[in-house]
Amino acid sequence: MKALKDLIDNKLMPPFKEGGKLHKFWPIPDSLDTFAFVPGHVTKSGSHIRDGIDMKRTMFMVIVALIPCLLFGMYNVGYQHYMAMGVTATFGDMFLFGALKVLPLVIVSYGVGLGIEFIFCIVKSHAINEGFLVSGMLIPLCMPVDVPLWMVGVATAFAVVIGKEVFGGTGMNILNVALTARAFLFFAYPTEMSGNKVWINTAGDGKPVDGYTGETLLAKATTTPVSEFTDTAGNAYASVNASFMDAIYGFVPGSVGETSVIAILIGAGLLLWTGIGSWRIMLSAVAGGAVMGLIFNLVGPAYFPDNTFLALPWWYHLAIGGFMFGVVFMATDPVTASQTASGKYIYGFLIGFLAILIRTVNPAYPEGVMMAILFMNVMAPMIDHYVIEANIKRRMNRLKVKTA
Amino acid sequence: MSKTIKIRKGVDIKLVGEAEKAKSQINRPEIFAVKPTDFHNLTPKMVVREGDEVKAGTVLFHDKYNEAIKFTSPVSGEVVEIRRGEKRRILEVRILADKEPSAIDFGAGDPGSMSREQVVEKLLNSGLWTAIRQRPFSTIANPEDHPKSIFVSAVNTAPLGADLNFICQDHISELQAGLDAMARLCDGSIHFQVAADPEKSKAFQGLKNIQLNKVSGPHPAGNVGVQIHQLDPLNKGELIWYVTPSHLITIGRLFKEGKYNPACTLALVGSEVTEPKYFDTWYGAPVKPMIKGRLKDGDLRIISGNVLTGDKIDSEGFVGFYHTEVSVIPEGHEPQFFLTEGWLSPGLHKFSLSHSFPSWLMPGKKYRLNTNLNGEERAFVVTGEMEKVFPFDIYPMQLVKSIMMNDIDMMEKLGIYEVDSEDFALCEFVCTSKIEIQRIVRQGLDTIQKEFA
Numbered sequence: 001m002k003a004l005k006d007l008i009d010n011k012l013m014p015p016f017k018e019g020g021k022l023h024k025f026w027p028i029p030d031s032l033d034t035f036a037f038v039p040g041h042v043t044k045s046g047s048h049i050r051d052g053i054d055m056k057r058t059m060f061m062v063i064v065a066l067i068p069c070l071l072f073g074m075y076n077v078g079y080q081h082y083m084a085m086g087v088t089a090t091f092g093d094m095f096l097f098g099a100l101k102v103l104p105l106v107i108v109s110y111g112v113g114l115g116i117e118f119i120f121c122i123v124k125s126h127a128i129n130e131g132f133l134v135s136g137m138l139i140p141l142c143m144p145v146d147v148p149l150w151m152v153g154v155a156t157a158f159a160v161v162i163g164k165e166v167f168g169g170t171g172m173n174i175l176n177v178a179l180t181a182r183a184f185l186f187f188a189y190p191t192e193m194s195g196n197k198v199w200i201n202t203a204g205d206g207k208p209v210d211g212y213t214g215e216t217l218l219a220k221a222t223t224t225p226v227s228e229f230t231d232t233a234g235n236a237y238a239s240v241n242a243s244f245m246d247a248i249y250g251f252v253p254g255s256v257g258e259t260s261v262i263a264i265l266i267g268a269g270l271l272l273w274t275g276i277g278s279w280r281i282m283l284s285a286v287a288g289g290a291v292m293g294l295i296f297n298l299v300g301p302a303y304f305p306d307n308t309f310l311a312l313p314w315w316y317h318l319a320i321g322g323f324m325f326g327v328v329f330m331a332t333d334p335v336t337a338s339q340t341a342s343g344k345y346i347y348g349f350l351i352g353f354l355a356i357l358i359r360t361v362n363p364a365y366p367e368g369v370m371m372a373i374l375f376m377n378v379m380a381p382m383i384d385h386y387v388i389e390a391n392i393k394r395r396m397n398r399l400k401v402k403t404a
Numbered sequence: 405m406s407k408t409i410k411i412r413k414g415v416d417i418k419l420v421g422e423a424e425k426a427k428s429q430i431n432r433p434e435i436f437a438v439k440p441t442d443f444h445n446l447t448p449k450m451v452v453r454e455g456d457e458v459k460a461g462t463v464l465f466h467d468k469y470n471e472a473i474k475f476t477s478p479v480s481g482e483v484v485e486i487r488r489g490e491k492r493r494i495l496e497v498r499i500l501a502d503k504e505p506s507a508i509d510f511g512a513g514d515p516g517s518m519s520r521e522q523v524v525e526k527l528l529n530s531g532l533w534t535a536i537r538q539r540p541f542s543t544i545a546n547p548e549d550h551p552k553s554i555f556v557s558a559v560n561t562a563p564l565g566a567d568l569n570f571i572c573q574d575h576i577s578e579l580q581a582g583l584d585a586m587a588r589l590c591d592g593s594i595h596f597q598v599a600a601d602p603e604k605s606k607a608f609q610g611l612k613n614i615q616l617n618k619v620s621g622p623h624p625a626g627n628v629g630v631q632i633h634q635l636d637p638l639n640k641g642e643l644i645w646y647v648t649p650s651h652l653i654t655i656g657r658l659f660k661e662g663k664y665n666p667a668c669t670l671a672l673v674g675s676e677v678t679e680p681k682y683f684d685t686w687y688g689a690p691v692k693p694m695i696k697g698r699l700k701d702g703d704l705r706i707i708s709g710n711v712l713t714g715d716k717i718d719s720e721g722f723v724g725f726y727h728t729e730v731s732v733i734p735e736g737h738e739p740q741f742f743l744t745e746g747w748l749s750p751g752l753h754k755f756s757l758s759h760s761f762p763s764w765l766m767p768g769k770k771y772r773l774n775t776n777l778n779g780e781e782r783a784f785v786v787t788g789e790m791e792k793v794f795p796f797d798i799y800p801m802q803l804v805k806s807i808m809m810n811d812i813d814m815m816e817k818l819g820i821y822e823v824d825s826e827d828f829a830l831c832e833f834v835c836t837s838k839i840e841i842q843r844i845v846r847q848g849l850d851t852i853q854k855e856f857a
Contacts, residue, residue: 001741034780037739038746042775046825046842047832048711048733049417049563052754052761054779056747058786058836061760129782171783171837274760278788339787340799388799392817395797399639 001037008033027121031128059133061276065267066137066329069257070106072250074098076259077145079251080200083232086209098145101201102256105140108149112156113139120165131170131177131335132160138178138329141257142322142370143185144198151189155181175377176336179326179370186370194365199253200232209233216253217243217320218359218366221312240313247319258325261318268328277332280341281348285327286318288352293317296360309360317356326369327352336377340387347383351376408600409634411621413795415757415830417563418770419711420675423729425570427669427682436479436688437487437496438464441715442725443534444543445850448475448494456483460507461530461664464497473544476531478666478688480506496722499688512662515585523588527655530664534725535651536589539632539644540821541853553592553636555646556583558608559599559619561626562710566671566728568649569599570682573607575653580611581660582652587613590645597631623712624795629827633796638822650728654687670723674711674732675772676700690722691730703735705775712829713842736776747779754778757792757834782837793830798822800831804841807848812855815848824849 013033016026033039035056043050078094078101089097113132121128139156163180164173186193196214208214211234220229229243230236232253237243246252250260258264271277293314300310317323331337331351338347351372358368440448447468452458458477467473477483479501487496510530515523524547527533538545545551558568572579586594593615598605600620608616617635619625628646638644647655650668657665666687672694673680683694691706707714709727717723723730740746745753751761755771763769790800798819806814825842832841 001744004741005739036742038742038776038778039780040737040739041777041780042705042736043777044840046713046840047829048705048707048714048716048731048775049419049773049833050776050778050838051758051834051836052751052756052763052778053758053834053836054747054838055782055785055836056742056779057760058758060748127780131785169783171785275758276760276786334787335785337787339801341788341791344788384802388802388818391797391799395639395817395819398637 005037008036024125025122027126027128028118031118031121034127055130056133058276059130061270061274062134062329063137065270065277066134066141066257068263068266069141069260069325069329070102070137072260072263073141073256074102076250077101077201077256080232080253081202081205084200084202084208084212084214085205086233087205101145102140104149105143105145105147105152105256106137108152109139109156110136112153113160116157116160116165120169129170131164135159135177135181138257139181142178142182142255142325142330144193144255145201146198147185147192151185151192152181155185155188158184171335173335174381175374176330176333179330179374179377182370183374199255211235214253216366217247221309221316221320222366223308225308226312226316240316244316244319247316252320255322255325258322261324264324264328268324271328271332277328278334278337278344278348280344281332281337281351282327284345284348285331285352285355288349288354289318289323289327289356290314290352291349292353292356296356307360309366312360317359321359321367322369323352323355326355326373330369330373331376336380338380338383338387340384343380343383343387346387347376347380350379406616406618407635408618409597409620409625409631410600411619411625411630411634411795413791414561414622414624414793415834416561416622417712417755417773417833418768419563419733420770420772421673421677421680421732422564423566423671423673423680423682425567425682427684429684430689430693432501432686433690433693434501435484435498435690436477436481436501436686437498437690437722438475438477438688439496439722439724440465440475440494443475444541444846445853446544450486450494450497452483452497454483454486457481458483458499460505460666461510462508463531465494467544470546472528472547473533474528474531475534476664478664478686480504507663507665509662510658510664512660515581515588515659518588520588523585526658527585530658532651532655532658532664535655536645536647537726539629539638539646539824541849542824542826543853545643545645549643551590551592551643551645553644554586554590554594555628555632555636555644556586556594556596556614556649556652557619557626557628557631557646558605558649559597559626560728561621561623562712563623564671564673564680564729564731565626565710566669566673566682567604568728569604569607571669571671571728572649572653575656576607576610578653578656578660579649580613581656582647582654583611583613583656585655585659586645586647586652593636595631595635597626597628621795624793624827624830627827629822629824630795633822640816640821642821648726648728651726670694670727671729672698672732673729674707676702676704676732676734685723687725688722690720691717692719694730695719695732699732703737705733705735707731707733711773712833713826734772734774736774738776740776757789758836777838779836779838781839784837784839786836789834789836790831793834794827796822796827800828803848804828804831804839804844807844807851810851812852815852820845820848820852 077098082089159181354372448465449468459480481501485498596614600618708724803818
């Protein structure tokens, strides 16, 4: 390792040091150096010892938590493709097909995002922040597989520049960066982000099978009772339980990383185990979603018998669409979520509650998680404000009692 | 009415190098020093010059803005150097000690039979008033103020903190005299906190004139700020004074002997100490006689105080006035390869509150931590980590941010009067973004103090 350190210090760094030809580009080699070696920076004031955790490890843990979703997403892209085309394929074929479709999304997302981050670092002359390491993975995972690569690039650029850097960079943004990218595409290019044609790649291998529609389960739920759901190839499910289990395993159409509840829960387990993801937000968001679903289940059939979406069982809502993915990986973004413990309960609950509300009553689009999280991102400071005000009030009351 | 406080938020950082319960003697050093830098926001005005002869108790300098607060020599001898730093700031007043010590006689007397004025005068003249600090701001108390209560924490929960029960057990009568003196200064209670574990508070059980409270829980349970918050919370406009048990013993001696006797006991601790134990020494003594021949080789950091709040000193430096231990840990200048020792390593030798390291699975393990930041400074990202180690009904991150924004109104509302930088030491320790939180809190307190001066 000493050889590598010497190589970085003596060969790579000199032109970028003060007075060197390339000094203004110092954040680039510095990022490589600090990636490979934790710097020998020591404490100067205050606590002489420090916790072993740093931002790199924190962010990397989230990336590790996303890997099950990424790998399953790759497999499912291939699985959905071959199922839609009626072609029998091996696991390897499916995974390879998916990987070839998903990896370019990941590469474009990281390439564009980190490129812009570096430009900002060079202009502002500060070290690279680790924030985009997670955003760069989340962006491709919340996209439909067929989204054009240039759109991913544009959306990533928009999210990094407008969603983050104009606010001051990592830690300063108001909106979740990955969801900002997704929302940008959703509003700018709705035909590439919704409908029935974007979730399954049907290029090559002839024509799709007769029963194929390309709908997600969410889209089906707007028009079809849950008992009549069909799979990608148009085959009717044996029971509600069978379609629900498909949604749990993730063998359904959807954005790349959102389909498998099991993969998401593996990631959630890691985030909760390490303490990096807020259990308060996850728990309350699931509770919020369940409550809203339950309310619709109780009220829907009685007052709106024609609306099949309201009758979709509340527990089904939690398994389909981007609900779990959003709750586990987007809502728990510490920068854009509520920062107080009590606030996290309120914030999480309202995300779940609003996600199902928007999902079911919005006639244009059968999903609401993205909107709910972005809306609550905006509301999070207000929630914190009132939580903190309550704390201030307690202190003021104590003073009043003293002086009374 | 005694109370029991159970602290749940916090963490005990277990480090290698706890002091063995044994005392060693060191030879009386030649040079002693009084450091104005030990006292927050003090602007010293020199009374003596280089070459002046002094006795133990002779005034060396006083507070420029309150002449009553005097700082006296711990030993008799000659003022050999007034060491200055940037902008001629006085860093140390060094005294070459006489072979035959002599001291000013301030007159012995039972503080219980004295008036408040007499007690205050004796403490001011002897220089021992400086042992009494106030909350808010953690500055030397103003003798004209009347605090609502006085706090003494006889429980030290800091990593490798000196065992105050062990330090005080042979000096209980002096400690009692010191407490009797404190009782004259305040109409309210003298809150004396001890460890809930009777084994760790045996020495203090017979003390009188106090409200004996029991404290249990992880660090920062021993911090006086935490105890004030739990027992007698501070509001704007109120004052609480606090003293350490070690200083109370010195104050007690003043009343018993009539002289400023600077003898004290310090713990030499840390992973880089070959035999961590206690030493009978003196206030103002250099650290060298304690550490000589007792440290391991390598690049070391010597800290006057504990590893969370102490001051870095060099091997020729002097122990701080308020400190009860000297900690020695390795410096962490070596870069760490990310896979073997760095951010992606298994981290078996790293302590963390994050469960991404295995330290939480080994609760009994003691660590040899160095001074490496283990990362680089970043903006605040992670939330909720400070709250786990901050046992106050205060939002730490929001308070720190209000200080960074210099929002005085918000600082007040968020409870800055109740905290000191030491209360944020663990917040700084756990901070993923490696932000110097203690420095920021101190800056906030200084801002408020200036604003309302």
